[in-house]
Amino acid sequence: MKKSLIALLLSLTMMLGAFPVLGEPAAPSDPALATVNGVDILKSEVDRMIPVFINNQYIADETDYATVLDALIQRNILQKKAADLGFDQFSQEELDAFEKEATAQWDSAMNSYADYYQSEDTEEAREAALKQAEDMFLAEGMSKEILAGNLRESAVMDRLAQYLTGDYQPSEEEVQGVFSQYGAIYQETYQNDIAQYEYMTRFAGQTSWYTPEGYRCMIHILLSADEALLKEFQSLNARFEEQKGEAEAEAIEGGEAEPDSDAFPQPPVTQEMLDAARQAVLDSRKVDIDLINERLGRGESFMDLIREYGTDPGMKDEAALAEGYPVHIQSVVYEPAFVAAAFSEKMKQPGDVSDPVVGSRGIHILMYLRDLPSGLIMTDAIRQEIEDYLISTRMNEAFSTAYAQWLAQEQVTYHQDEIDKAVAEASKNAVSPEEEPLEAVTDDKTDN
Numbered sequence: 001m002k003k004s005l006i007a008l009l010l011s012l013t014m015m016l017g018a019f020p021v022l023g024e025p026a027a028p029s030d031p032a033l034a035t036v037n038g039v040d041i042l043k044s045e046v047d048r049m050i051p052v053f054i055n056n057q058y059i060a061d062e063t064d065y066a067t068v069l070d071a072l073i074q075r076n077i078l079q080k081k082a083a084d085l086g087f088d089q090f091s092q093e094e095l096d097a098f099e100k101e102a103t104a105q106w107d108s109a110m111n112s113y114a115d116y117y118q119s120e121d122t123e124e125a126r127e128a129a130l131k132q133a134e135d136m137f138l139a140e141g142m143s144k145e146i147l148a149g150n151l152r153e154s155a156v157m158d159r160l161a162q163y164l165t166g167d168y169q170p171s172e173e174e175v176q177g178v179f180s181q182y183g184a185i186y187q188e189t190y191q192n193d194i195a196q197y198e199y200m201t202r203f204a205g206q207t208s209w210y211t212p213e214g215y216r217c218m219i220h221i222l223l224s225a226d227e228a229l230l231k232e233f234q235s236l237n238a239r240f241e242e243q244k245g246e247a248e249a250e251a252i253e254g255g256e257a258e259p260d261s262d263a264f265p266q267p268p269v270t271q272e273m274l275d276a277a278r279q280a281v282l283d284s285r286k287v288d289i290d291l292i293n294e295r296l297g298r299g300e301s302f303m304d305l306i307r308e309y310g311t312d313p314g315m316k317d318e319a320a321l322a323e324g325y326p327v328h329i330q331s332v333v334y335e336p337a338f339v340a341a342a343f344s345e346k347m348k349q350p351g352d353v354s355d356p357v358v359g360s361r362g363i364h365i366l367m368y369l370r371d372l373p374s375g376l377i378m379t380d381a382i383r384q385e386i387e388d389y390l391i392s393t394r395m396n397e398a399f400s401t402a403y404a405q406w407l408a409q410e411q412v413t414y415h416q417d418e419i420d421k422a423v424a425e426a427s428k429n430a431v432s433p434e435e436e437p438l439e440a441v442t443d444d445k446t447d448n
Contacts, residue, residue: 031418033069036076037411043422045072063426065419073412074403078160081406087159090152098155102148110134164398170390178386179209183376186210194330202333209382215372217324218342221292221305222312223356223363226284233277233358240269281358289356292365296353302367311362324369335359341366 032040046068053059059067082088090098113136114129137143187210190197200206282289292305306315314320327334327342334342341347341354347368354366 031415031421033065033415033419033422034073035411035413035415036073037080039076041069041072041076043418046422062430063423065422065426069414069419077403077406077410078157080410082156082160085160085163087156087163088152090155094155095152098148098151099144101151102144105147106137106144109137113137161395161399164402165391165395168391168394170387174390175383175386178389179376179378179382183209187376194328195332198328198331198333207382207385209378210376211372211374212328213374214330215326215328215374216342216347217369217372218327218338218366219302219306219315219321219324219369220312220338220367221302221310221365222315222361223285223288223309223365224311225281225358225362229277229281229284230358230360230362233274233281234360236269236274236277239266240271240274243268278358282356282363285363289363289365302353326372338364338366342368 030042030044033043033046034041046065049068049072050059050062050064053064053068053071054062058071079088110130110133113133114126117132118129119125186208190200190208190210191212194212197208197212201208288309292309295305296302303321306321310316314325325334327339329339329343331339337357337359341357341364344354346352346354347366350368350370352368354364354368356363356365358364
C-alpha cells in the first residue's frame with residue numbers, strides 16, 4: 001500500500017519548518033531557482049534540504065533538485081492555503097499544549113542520550129552528559145522551539161487533512177473489498193510456501209492476512225544440559241548430517257567425492273554413536289525429567305512447570321506463553337528436533353506432551369497447546385490497517401485534486417537555466433563508484 005501523499009508532505013513540512021523561506025534578493029552566488037508569489041526560493045535553501053531528503057530516502061542523490069524544489073513550492077502553497085483558511089490560528093491553551101509536549105520530547109531525548117553516554121554514576125557526569133546532548137542536538141539544528149513549531153505545523157496539516165476529507169469513514173463494503181483483494185495475494189503467495197511465509201513474517205517483520213493450514217502452537221520447557229555433553233552431541237550431529245549430504249551428492253553424481261588431501265581423515269559417525277551422545281545429554285537431567293513427568297501425571301500445570309524449570313526467554317513472556325510458538329511440519333525457523341517433537345506420535349491433540357528431545361540449547365519438552373486458525377481471518381489490527389489505507393487513499397485523491405486547483409491560483413515561476421546549472425554542478429561534483437579509490441570500494445563491500 002502506497003504512502004499517503006499528504007502524509008509525505010506533512011513530514012517534509014515538519015522537516016522544512018526549521019528553515020523558513022526568507023525571500024531575500026538572490027545574490028549572484030545564490031540564485032533563485034523558483035519564485036512563488038514574488039518570493040524567491042534560493043539555491044542555498046534547496047542545497048540545505050538535499051541531504052535531509054537523501055537521508056530519508058525521498059531522493060536518490062544530490063542531483064535531484066527538481067523533487068526538493070517542488071517540495072519547497074508545495075510547502076509554501078500549503079502554508080498559504082492553511083493560513084487563508086485560518087488553520088494556523090491556535091488558542092493560548094493549544095499553544096501551551098504544544099510547548100508542554102515539545103518540552104516532554106526534548107527532555108526525553110536529552111535523558112535517553114545522557115543515559116547512553118554517561119561515563120559514570122555521579123551528578124557531575126550526568127550534568128556533563130546532558131550538556132553534551134544539548135550541544136549535539138543544537139548542532140543538528142534541533143531545539144525545543146523547533147519541536148514546538150513542528151507540533152504546530154503538524155496540527156495545521158491535520159486541520160487541512162480534515163478539511164479535505166471531511167467526516168469520511170470507510171464503509172464495511174469498502175473494507176471487505178480491500179480485504180478480499182489483498183487477502184487473495186497473501187494466500188496465493190504463502191499457502192504452498194511455508195519457508196517464504198516464515199521468512200517474511202518472522203525475519204522480515206511483515207504481516208500476513210493469511211495463515212497457511214497445519215500450524216500447531218507449542219509451549220515448552222527448555223532444560224539446560226551439561227555443556228560438554230551437549231557440545232559433543234552437536235559435533236557428532238553436525239558430522240552425521242554432513243555425511244548424509246555427501247552420500248546424497250555421491251548418489252546423484254554417480255561417483256565418489258575426492259578426499260580433501262589437506263584434512264585429517266575422521267572416522268564416520270554412526271547412528272549408534274549419535275543416539276548414545278543424545279542419551280548422555282538426556283541422562284544429565286534425568287532426575288528433573290522424571291520429576292517433571294511425575295508432576296504432570298499428578299495434574300500439575302505445564303505452564304507452572306515452565307516458569308519453574310524453563311530457561312527459554314521467550315517463555316518468560318506471558319503473552320507468548322499464552323499464545324505458544326506456531327510450528328508447521330515444514331517450519332524452517334525452528335530446529336528439526338523441535339519440529340519433529342511437535343509432530344511426533346505422542347502429539348495427537350491439544351494437551352499432549354512430547355518426549356524430551358535434544359536441541360542446540362538444551363533439552364525440550366513440548367506441550368501441544370492448540371491449533372492455529374488458518375486461512376484469511378479479519379482481525380481488529382487488519383481492519384484498522386485497511387481503514388487507515390482507505391482514509392489515506394481518499395486523502396491522496398482529495399489532496400491531488402485540491403492542490404492542482406490551488407497551484408493554478410498561484411504565481412509560480414521556475415528559473416530553468418539556474419536549475420540546470422545547479423544540476424550540472426552537482427553532477428560534476430558527484431563521485432561515481434568507478435571513480436572512487438580501490439580501497440574505498442573494497443571497504444564498502446567488506447562491511448557486509
